[in-house]
C-alpha cells in the first residue's frame with residue numbers, strides 16, 4: 001500500500017464558526033502522526049480552477065495561537081460557481097477537468113473537503129469522474145446534513161442568535177415592545193428552535209410548521225394578560241407567509257431568503273396596538289467567534305478525516321453520532337436533508353414551555 005505523503009484541504013460553501021479549528025486539526029494530525037504534508041487550497045474549488053492554482057503548503061506558522069478562536073476560514077471559500085456549470089469568460093462551461101488536472105499536477109494523494117451537502121455532492125461527482133481520493137467533513141450553520149447530529153458551525157450560530165435574543169429582551173422590556181429576530185437556517189428551523197428555547201422566546205416560527213398570525217397575536221395577548229409588557233419572537237428565514245408564499249429578495253436575478261420578520265411585524269401591527277421591531281441577524285451567525293463545542297467537533301472531525309485518508313479509506317464522510325465520530329460513504333451521509341422532524345425532542349420542550357410554535361401543535 002503506497003504511503004500517503006501529500007494531501008490538500010479546502011473549505012467550500014458558506015463559512016461558519018469552527019472551520020479554522022478543523023483545518024488546524026487536519027494539519028496537526030497529518031504532520032505529527034503521519035508526517036503528511038498538507039496543502040491549503042484557496043477559496044474552495046476556485047483555487048483548483050485558477051491557473052496558476054491557488055494553493056499553499058501549510059506550516060506550523062499558520063496556526064499560531066489566534067486562529068482556533070477566529071470565525072470564518074483563513075483559506076477562503078466559495079459558495080457559488082458549480083464547476084459543472086461555471087460562468088467563465090461570458091459563457092457557462094464545465095471546468096471540472098481543471099480541478100481534476102490541478103489535483104493530479106499537485107500530486108495530491110488525497111483531499112479533505114469541509115463543506116455542506118451541496119458542496120459535498122458536487123465534489124463527490126468530480127472525484128468519481130477523476131478518481132480523486134476525497135474525505136468529507138460536514139459544516140453548516142443550518143445543521144441540515146442528514147447523517148450527523150451536529151455539523152461544524154451550528155452551535156456558533158445558535159449562540160449568536162441566543163445572544164441577540166438576550167440583548168433584544170433588555171430593549172423589548174424597556175419599551176414594552178415585541179421584538180422579532182429573523183435568523184438563518186435555509187429550509188431547516190434548527191437555529192430558530194434551539195436559540196428560541198435558549199433565549200426565552202415566546203414565539204418560534206420555523207418552515208416545518210404552519211402558524212397563523214391570529215395564533216401569534218393570541219399568544220402575545222396572553223403574555224400581556226400575565227402583566228408582562230414585552231415579548232420575543234424568533235423566526236427562521238424560510239418560514240412562509242400565512243398564504244404559503246416564501247419571502248425572498250432578488251439580487252441580480254438570484255433569490256435570497258429574507259424579510260419574513262418584517263412581514264410578521266406588519267401583520268401584527270395591522271391587527272393590534274402592539275409595537276414591533278425587527279432585527280435580521282444575518283451573517284453574524286456565520287462570522288461569530290466559534291463556541292467551544294464547534295472547535296471541539298471540528299478538531300475531532302479533522303483527526304478522523306486524516307486517519308481515514310492515511311488508511312486509504314476514501315469517499316467517506318465523517319459525522320457525529322452518539323457521542324463519537326463515525327464515517328459513512330459520502331453519498332449515504334448527504335442522502336437525507338435533515339429538517340426539524342415531528343419527533344424532535346425540542347418541539348416538546350418548546351411546547352411545554354408555553355412557546356407558540358404553530359397552529360397544529
Ligand code: F6P
Nearest residue numbers: 014079140141142184185186257
Ligand atoms: O447555508 C448557510 C446560509 O448561511 C443559510 O443559512 C443562508 O440562507 C445562506 O447561507 C446565506 O447565503 P449567502 O452568504 O450567500 O447570503
